[in-house]
Amino acid sequence: MQDTMFVLLMSMVLAASSGLRAAEPAAGAEVLSAGDRGGIIKSIEFEGNQKFKDHVLRQRLGFELGDRLDSFLAEGGRLTIAEVYRKIGYAYVEVSLDRDQLSRGHLLYRIDEGARVQIESVSFVGNEVMASGTLNKVVKTTDRKWLLWPFYYTEGAVEEDLDRLREFYYDRGYLDYKITANTEFTGDRSAVRVTFVIEEGPVYRVGDIVLSGNAHFTNDELRATMTLREGQIYLKPTAVRDAQEIARMYREIGYIDAEVRPRPRFGPSPGQHMVSVEFEVVEGGRFRIGRIDVTGNEVTQDKVARRVLDEYEFTPGNWYNGRIAPKEGGGLLERYVQHSAVAEQVLIRPVDPEDGAADRKDVRVDIKEGSTGMIMPGVGVSSDSGVIGRLVYQQRNFDITDWPDDPSGLLTPWKYFKGAGQSFSVTLEPGTEYSQYYVEFVDPYWRDRPTTLNVLGRSWERFRESYDEGRLKGYVGFEQRLKGRWRRSIGFRAENVTVDDLDWDAPKEIRDVKGSTQLYGVKLGLGETAVDDRYRPSRGYAVGAEYEQVTGDFTFGILEGRYTRYFTLHENVLGHKTVLAGKIRAATMVGDAPPFEKFYGGGTGPYGLRGFRYRGVSTRGLQTNVESPRRKDPIGSDWIFLAGAEITVPIISENFAVLFFTDSGTIDTGSYRVSIGTGLQIMVPQLFGQVPMRFELATPLLKDRADERQVFSFSAAGMF
Known part of the structure; x- marks a missing residue:
């Protein structure tokens, strides 16, 4: 996709500059005339492909028969096919596009797959502190996949492993690392030996911890929640966790926009290998909860959500607890309301109040209702109880007060008795070793x-x-x-x-x-x-x-x-x-x-x-x-x-x-x-x-x- 976008961008540049000078083709690229743009694509064919079927390659192209013929998109397709092969280890694949056929609306891609390059070995040199066995667990490149199938070489996989190794060392305080990868191919290009060359450098320690931007909490109060200490090895994950915990402290008491950014700063004397860690606190505004609106619920009663909010003191007048209900979503309070309402999804979001109050946020609780009742037959096996047949009627959003107006409605109970967040179930479980039959109601x-x-x-x-x-x-x-x-x-x-x-x-x-x-x-x-x-x-x-x-x-x-x-x-x-x-x-x-x-x-x-x-x-x-x-x-x-x-x-x-x-x-x-x-x-x-x-x-x-x-x-x- 990136290659196709690049070709499209180049087409715009060439079109804009056509009145100034003739565009020179890139080395190795096919020369395509402006006349090749027009008409429709009459056919898409492939020659030489063994690994992939024709229909698989067509799906990857991004265009199909009957689309407008565009030579730049056709060239992008050539690059896309090559990338498809390289991603699974065909490092020497060559793909060409027949120009003569292209001028008549026919796309013919000739593919020379070449040898699929297998990883022969993966090794590490220069690492003194970190054992090679440990580093082997960091990288994904290996000579065997699942202990049986071979692992094939791609440049992208090796680059990703370089990033993993760099992150691994950086997270453990080795800030001066230098890591590269050498590849040595066999004569027939069917295998490659990958060597990661590592200069670990010294480990850095925390010189001092600086807090800035905090007004509500004192430095001592924030330090009490942190695990990072002066003199310790600088560990990035620890600093990140400390920053997250400080942000949660603020969000819990109404600072819903609070952010904390940890930044290591190198000391004035590089030979000491010390870093100063600065935690920059951006407190933002502080808000109380205004009005709470429950939306999206047609069957579920509002109180099902409000009772959960009340239990966790997420109510009007209290500080907006952004720890359990973060503005970006995914908080515990959403999960608890979702569980209580048996909903597919629950979103809790702060919204600006209609009166424009600067110290208050209204709350919208959006409930996407799901199926709450079910009749489920089945057969199960338990190591404690043997084979068990099962027939269950369950309503997980039950309302014991929602009786039908007509007694005939009792014949279709799944249409009634819904919406109060209660649970009612009737279970029949005959079995070979254990049988049970029960009725249960939970509020x-x-x-x-x-x-x-x-x-x-x-x-x-x-x-x-x-x-x-x-x-x-x-x-x-x-x-x-x-x-x-x-x-x-x-x-x-x-x-x-x-x-x-x-x-x-x-x-x-x-x-x-x-x-x-x-x-x-x-x-x-x-x-x-x-x-x-x-x-x-x-x-x-x-x-x-x-x-x-x-x-x-x-x-x-x-x-x-x-x-x-x-x-x-x-x-x-x-x-x-x-x-x-x-x-x-x-x-x-x-x-x-x-x-x-x-x-x-x-x-x-x-x-x-x-x-x-x-x-x-x-x-x-x-x-x-x-x-x-x-x-x-x-x-x-x-x-x-x-x-x-x-x-x-x-x-x-x-x-x-x-x-x-x-x-x-x-x-x-x-x-x-x-x-x-x-x-x-x-x-x-x-x-x-x-x-x-x-x-x-x-x-x-x-x-x-x-x-x-x-x-x-x-x-x-x-x-x-």
């Missing part, structure tokens, strides 16, 4: 307050190791989100548990609870969530504790606690983050609980230990009705402790990620367990919301001899 802003109401009715049956377990449960729960990131909750359950169809050698602990058991529980919870993004956390922590008191046919308590910490290890230019998450979870029984309420480790659930089978880590019960009984089937443990860590590395986009993890834990019997593994995480927000699908491979390093292993696991569950 995330019960009575228009930041309180989630959850009502659930569920019936399920699962085939256990030595018995069948069925449950009929009703549940009502409330979770209130308090200011300052704290949450408190209360939940009530009434449940009937049936244990039947026992194996002949079932343990005594299972036989003791055969039949029906009535349970009634009250659960209290308290937690704090201090993360940068509640749906995709990359920094911060979440901590919580819950206690449930259960009565009925058994009286006992369940005490649980958990802590998760998130760290961003790397963030690329697209904002995709590599995240390390560490977790600790512990739980214990208070009193004598039945086996079906105790703790089982393994699998991928709340007490998951990947590398071990679901319920594969448990205290074992002694067989009955056999001559030589042994401890075989799990009967649950009175306490459990789990600890693990996981690294999520995005590939392609944040919706596709590679996982590396280690899980560990112990129960009241056996030794400490440890496993390591890897996996793939896929998120499809349009279908499953913020619930990822995970495919994982894990192997135990430490285990108890009674444990059951499972190398592969699949789940559709919450985040780590």
Whole structure:
């Protein structure tokens, strides 16, 4: 395209100068007469092309049969074809255009593809501090692609690698680098050896840090947020992150246009290899929020968006928080409103007020509505639950008050009950090992307050190791989100548990609870969530504790606690983050609980230990009705402790990620367990919301001899 534009530009220059002098052709270019401009293109043909089919090359040209014949566009096509070949390694391709045919409206391109140049080797010379193995990971040029296919030479790829190496050294404080590339072709021009010649130069350190332009915050206040320090090696990414954090500080309190520009300045004595880093702050104006208009929503009620804004204090009269709602878009507040409204897209933008006030910005919340209801049949496979059939009716933007005027409307419920941001679902899931049927209603802003109401009715049956377990449960729960990131909750359950169809050698602990058991529980919870993004956390922590008191046919308590910490290890230019998450979870029984309420480790659930089978880590019960009984089937443990860590590395986009993890834990019997593994995480927000699908491979390093292993696991569950 650039070559074609160049030819067009040259045509204008030649036309303007035709009355002054005759244009001289560039060396190697074909001489094309002005008479070749006119008529139409009658044919486009190619000779000598083996790598590409004719129709592929025609698509790249940018013009087609019947277009006006223009010799300069024809010449641009010749350059385009050559570039197509060079991009995949045909460094010596030659393309010519038949002038005789051109004068008659026929474009005939003759192509001499030449040899495709393969990369024979890639090496580095002159690098002393950075190991060649490290630099190999920086460049994309290699002698093998995916360890199998050859990698072919292009000048553009080598130039891009030079840029990558230069950026790599500059980001690490080597500001005097000199990096070039040498190419040595074999005699038959079928292969090339690429050598990157590197002069690293000295590493530069930070001499002093200068802040300028800041009036609202003092230098000390800004320095307190920075990680760059005098005497440290100058790292450009660190300086950029500090500048971004300072800008966020300003934007959070109404300076929505604030910008911070980090600039290294070389000191007066070059031999000292020091730089002065200046952070130039451009504060801009400070604005409060004026009127808020919600637009674009036809079905979704305004309050669905306004309740989210209210929860995050993004309301008229407050400072415009440009940290969570940046003027350029892509902020957390947009994502939260989008999730609440189940919209395709949400844009939050500041606009100038109609009265022209200089210290205020009105806000426009533009909602692009999407499909919120669905009837979804399907079949799934879970490593914990086997094969499961599925039929789901779900309305993710439900309104329990939107009843039809005519009772016949109840036959088409998907036309009604919409717009209030609630969720209602009916799920039928018959399966080979596990079957469940439930109805659930969720209101995330019960009575228009930041309180989630959850009502659930569920019936399920699962085939256990030595018995069948069925449950009929009703549940009502409330979770209130308090200011300052704290949450408190209360939940009530009434449940009937049936244990039947026992194996002949079932343990005594299972036989003791055969039949029906009535349970009634009250659960209290308290937690704090201090993360940068509640749906995709990359920094911060979440901590919580819950206690449930259960009565009925058994009286006992369940005490649980958990802590998760998130760290961003790397963030690329697209904002995709590599995240390390560490977790600790512990739980214990208070009193004598039945086996079906105790703790089982393994699998991928709340007490998951990947590398071990679901319920594969448990205290074992002694067989009955056999001559030589042994401890075989799990009967649950009175306490459990789990600890693990996981690294999520995005590939392609944040919706596709590679996982590396280690899980560990112990129960009241056996030794400490440890496993390591890897996996793939896929998120499809349009279908499953913020619930990822995970495919994982894990192997135990430490285990108890009674444990059951499972190398592969699949789940559709919450985040780590």
